[in-house]
Amino acid sequence: MAMSKFAKTPKPPYYAVIFTTVKSENQEGYAEMNAKMFELAQQQQGYIGIESAKGEIGISVTYWETLEDIARWRNHAEHKLAQQKGYETWYQAFATRVCLVERDNIFERERSESTL
Amino acid sequence: MAMSKFAKTPKPPYYAVIFTTVKSENQEGYAEMNAKMFELAQQQQGYIGIESAKGEIGISVTYWETLEDIARWRNHAEHKLAQQKGYETWYQAFATRVCLVERDNIFERERSESTL
Numbered sequence: 001m002a003m004s005k006f007a008k009t010p011k012p013p014y015y016a017v018i019f020t021t022v023k024s025e026n027q028e029g030y031a032e033m034n035a036k037m038f039e040l041a042q043q044q045q046g047y048i049g050i051e052s053a054k055g056e057i058g059i060s061v062t063y064w065e066t067l068e069d070i071a072r073w074r075n076h077a078e079h080k081l082a083q084q085k086g087y088e089t090w091y092q093a094f095a096t097r098v099c100l101v102e103r104d105n106i107f108e109r110e111r112s113e114s115t116l
Numbered sequence: 117m118a119m120s121k122f123a124k125t126p127k128p129p130y131y132a133v134i135f136t137t138v139k140s141e142n143q144e145g146y147a148e149m150n151a152k153m154f155e156l157a158q159q160q161q162g163y164i165g166i167e168s169a170k171g172e173i174g175i176s177v178t179y180w181e182t183l184e185d186i187a188r189w190r191n192h193a194e195h196k197l198a199q200q201k202g203y204e205t206w207y208q209a210f211a212t213r214v215c216l217v218e219r220d221n222i223f224e225r226e227r228s229e230s231t232l
Contacts, residue, residue, distance in 0.1 A: 005138055005173045006211050016134060016215055018177055020167050022121055024225065051136050053169035057121045061134055061175065067218075093224040095122050099132055099215035102183075108209040109140070 007049025007063050012104055014048060014063055015070060018097040021058040023090060030090045033082050044073045063101070070098060123165025123179050128220055130164060130179055133186060134213040137174040139206060146206045149198050160189045179217070186214060 023030075041047055041062060046069025052060040064070045073079060086094065139146075157163055157178060162185025168176040180186045189195060202210065 006136055006209065009211075009213075012213075016132075016213065018132060018134065018217075020122055020177075051173060051175060053171040053173055053175040055169040055171075057167060057169055059167060059169040059175045059177065061136075061177075087223065091223070091225070093122065093222075095125075095220060095222040097125075097128075097132065097217045098219040099217045101134075101213045101215045104211060104213040106209075106211040107203065107207070109207070 005051075006106070007051050007061075009048055009063050009101070009104065009106075012101050014065060014101050015067060016099045016101050017062045017064065017070060018095075018099060019060045019062070020095045020097075021060075021086075021091050022056075022093040023058070024092045026089050028089070029085070033085060037079060037082050040076070040078060041073065044076070045069055047073070067098070121167075122222070123167050123177075125164055125179050125217070125220065125222075128217050130181060130217050131183060131186060132215045132217050133178045133180065134211075134215060135176045135178070136211045136213075137176075137202075137207050138172075138209040139174070140208045142205050144205070145201070149201065153195060153198050156192070156194060157189065160192070161185055163189070183214070 038050070041050070046065035048063035048065060050060060050062045052058070064073070074083075154166070157166070162181035164179035164181060166176060166178045168174070180189075190199075
């Protein structure tokens with residue numbers, strides 16, 4: 001179902017971390033670390049979900065219950081190593097934005113209306 | 117320069133609208149409308165910038181100065197027509213999330229450190 005590609009977020013308010021990236025030329029070890037962090041994030045307290053897309057830039061949005069949950073994940077030992085590697089090697093540029101989601105509007109077409 | 121791919125956002129607080137989409141099979145007229153809305157959005161009061169990426173889902177984040185600016189753009193006559201067409205035709209599913217950006221951290225590698 002289409003919606004399974006979206007994060008299943010609760011009624012607002014909740015938090016979003018928008019992580020925007022431009023990769024560098026050296027991507028050695030990135031894919032493995034990214035997969036590991038994807039798994040690890042899901043095990044953290046207050047983690048809700050993730051939405052990702054890649055083009056000229058990459059955008060990953062993770063959703064969290066509270067600011068404390070975000071801080072705990074930011075300071076997680078393994079995640080800090082990954083952040084350091086991203087900073088030193090994998091990213092030409094990145095932006096992290098911590099946001100309070102105040103309102104949302106989510107739509108999914110009925111299966112019967114679709115040819116998918 | 118890498119950062120030109122990112123939105124040039126001010127010191128927080130400011131607002132973000134995270135627009136996540138799954139396309140339907142019928143994309144007739146979408147590209148033209150998308151280009152038109154991209155141009156039109158930039159002319160709106162309080163518009164700051166946009167970051168977009170497309171994969172299995174599409175994610176576009178637009179940044180705005182105030183909630184009133186976001187409401188004005190949401191209710192803009194031409195934009196409302198585009199939204200209606202998206203709802204009826206172009207999108208299998210979408211999510212719009214209006215967020216207050218409370219904190220950000222933006223990094224760009226020095227050109228001299230890079231081979232780009």
